[in-house]
Amino acid sequence: GIKKMLQEQAADEDYLQTSIEETTLGIYVVRSVLTNTAEDIGIVLEGQIVFQDLDNIALATAVLFGLIYALNLNYPPSLKYTFEVLQKLVMELKGNTLSKKVQLLKNRLCE
DSSP, X not given: OHHHHHHHHHHHHHHHHHHHHTOSEEEEEEEOXXXXXXXXXXXXXXXXXXXXXXXXXXXXXXXXHHHHHHTTOOOOGGGHHHHHIIIIIISOSSOSSOOHHHHHHHHHHTO
């Protein structure tokens, strides 16, 4: 009963901590198991939580882009196209020069 719940909670916290430490740049959402609502939304940079208790994912995304810009950070190589689409197509920031992959996506979306 309770002992098993405490063990599962400790395992979840260990998993969360490990995941945060392995994250270069990202947004995290901790959801309640019971209600499936966000209990915490935050930002991780270089394995450290730098913002937490943000109101929603849209705000977290805007703050993350502000941090990327202010700190002159590079996008993680495995997510560079994802961030380029968010930056240039969704947020319309510096959208004039697109990589070939993002330009193809834009063309397909505009068809």
